[in-house]
Amino acid sequence: MSLPADASSGSRPGLRVSVDLNLCQAYAQCCYAAPRHFRIDGHEALFYDPAPAAEDRADIERARVACPVQAIRVEDPERGA
Amino acid sequence: MPDATLLDQVKDFANRANPYPVYAKLRANPVSRQDDGTEAGTWVASTHGTIASLLQDPRVSSETLPPADRPRTGNPLTDLIVKPLKDWMMDRHRVFIFRDPPDHDALRSAVMHQFSRERVQAMRTRSDRLVADLLNEKCGAREIDAVDDLAYPLPVTVICELFGVPREDEPKFHGWATQLATALEPDSLSDPEIRAANSRTFDAIGGYMGDLIKEKRKHPQDDMLSGLANHATPAGVKMGDYDLIATSILMLVAGHETTVNLITNGLLTLLRHPDELERLRQDPLRAPRLIEELLRYEPPVQFRTRRTLSPIDIAGVTIPEGADLVLLLASGNRDAAVFPDPDRFDPDRTGIRHLGFGGSLHYCVGAPLARFEAEAALTALAARLKAPRLIEDPPPYRSGAALRGPEHLRVAIEGIA
């Protein structure tokens, strides 16, 4: 994850990410596309960054489109998506 | 022999450039029995729903290879002792695309452990460099062959570097890989000549890999083969030599025979849709979604075979136990029930759940590499080719129906930027 442990709170302009972990089957395509923001622990426990920095949007987009079960949702405040 | 079945038409080389109309006819029956001269017949699933369902059905097995049977040599010692032993070893240590869990899972997990995010990221950067170098070599040219000049050498270099196969040995793999890839074409399994040639090739490449593994044990390097040969997974899985040889052969063949088609099909599709080529040139960040659409629209692997372990009721039919299945991935990708206007190439589709990499337990291991390599190649081609134009449309195709792609893709250009 790109965020430091116990990162300070406050306003966080950036992307918003959520993953439907019911759909997730740990294909791990997101982990290869955006390795700083997604990781699999054990066999299939996905651990992801729900608030990536805006400048990482290209990798987050790669992760989103590559998901075989389309479980990743991204909101980009600057692009209104 | 009765009339040619629709499955025969899929295999017919005359339909290689455009098999999609045959797939559309097959989709009239989501799962259909195709006469193959046997009592059970071959069962073809052609719609997205039935393919997705069968891919994840535990009653469907990937163990479709017939028992190994090397050709006899006439030498009694070889035929009576060496051959049965080798056949037995071969059957016990099949490549894991032809195996079921739990064996499949153990072998695959060992590979995935070495196929780390860091290694793949390194190859992502490397792909950009390799593409730039390959295109620089053609700088003054007025014509390129996208296959020979880029789509083939890129993935081959990547897989060799990833595995730690010396660059100078790569040419040997060209012929080996082409031969072994025939194992994915359904008819090859019943053709004794092809099977004999595959056995010989497997032994040749196996001998080479065995030596290389010894070398990696003596002098480990930072590559996947060294990792697999010297380290267990956290769960304690470490491959024996035979599994390691089979697995490395699988990875190297897959690296040689699939991504080449993704890149070539990609350029071909873009040249047939010049507006999309221009949009990619202006916005390289379109590449990831464009590549997903490409994996739907022209997948490098058109179908895979399976076998039923129990009778399966699906889409109004009952597939009997022990039946051969063809999962027509490329047809499911054109299913209008899932993809509106399916024959249109449209990278702006949302929520694409294509079957281009298969699915469930056997989902393509190399998918991340394929995506990065295709992104590197297609964005560079879009950016650098000046006034590209297809010289032949359709281009000549390679023989495979399952692994389908152009043999050459000649493109006229006014230079490379």
Add this chain to the structure above:
Amino acid sequence: MAQTPLRAVIVGAGLAALRGAEALREAGFTGTLTIVGDEPCRPYDRPPLSKHVLAGAIPADATTLPGSLGLDADWQLGNAATGLDRESRTVRLADGGTLPYDRLLIATGTRARPWPNPHEGRLAGVFTLRGRDDAAALRRALAAGPKRVLVIGGGFIGCEVASLCRQLGLPVTLVEPGPTLLARVLGSTIGAFIGAIHEGHGVDLRCGREVEWLEGAEGRLVRAHLVDGARIDADVAVIALGAVRNTAWLDGSGLSADPGGVDCDAEGHVLDAAGRPDPCIAAAGDVARFPHPLYDGQRVALEHWSHAVAQGLYAGRLLAGAAPGRTYGALPTFWSTQGDLVVKSAGLTQGADAVAITQGDPAAGRFVALYGRAGRCIAAVSVDAARWLPAHAELVAAGAPFPPRGTATDRPKGVAVVAPGFP
């Protein structure tokens, strides 16, 4: 004469509310939309709270859900709804204001069930886990390096917190009155398999035991006393006793509601005390109790993420006047990430009279269990075997015969049918 635009109000600002609001807009609702929430923040995702946030990987306020930006909504946040007057069609707010509505979505969710003794529950070091403030406070306590964490309750939240403590290297004791972990939801047969995995990771598991009281010193928790006289020294306790539905604000509204939820009909409209639907009001998510068509119309209230999404979408379309399709009856599914372990489920296990391991091997830590009732498949649970679950979910949705017959890959030779072990 121009028509007055319709006014929609959504009470609750969680996942079901957000997806309901999105569906309302997507279905073409052009009136005004007001979203009321008692917490002062936009809708956020709860699952990361018990994992990412407790692990310290992200701050508690980083889990804002995608989807709230383009809604064209008036957000009344930090201002709880306190009453509903259906006669005048108004919602009363904590700040004294009122909100008139033409369409109302009730999505007030649940709150953590508190420790029954309020004095003990207020001791420093005693936590519940529901909202982001809860998660932030518990994270601070865990980061301080407690000598031992006591988890009270062996349901999903209890399992998640206990396994996370082990990942942080903290000693943890879990006390559960039932015979095994997760016995109420999964039965003691499967619960025992999962409990063994957690014990293997060092969780001190005390099943069949009950905490009688919590002892404090100078206002801080120091130990717990069990009914059998045992004592557990612990400076942090997490009360994981399930949830209570937020329906108190509906008192006096005439709706059929109690701490188990607000009742809905099969279409999703709420019912009054006489069982008549109110066509202007729908409910969605944890708070909605509805007859499930896959389970003989049995009335259920489901606390699952996927249910909040699916029913939120359904209710949003319903209130927009768009026919949402057939009655709501999505197959219930959930997941729980317990350390590195992933438990997933499809269907409802309630009433199961049999269970069978159909894939994998509990001894290897990866398997699928299929639950049957009267010879039909009613639910499936995967443990680190998510890719096998969809095929089993199909069996459940189809009510396929139980036990499944025939050979399958990774299936134990001769599928053994055993009692599921429900209390």
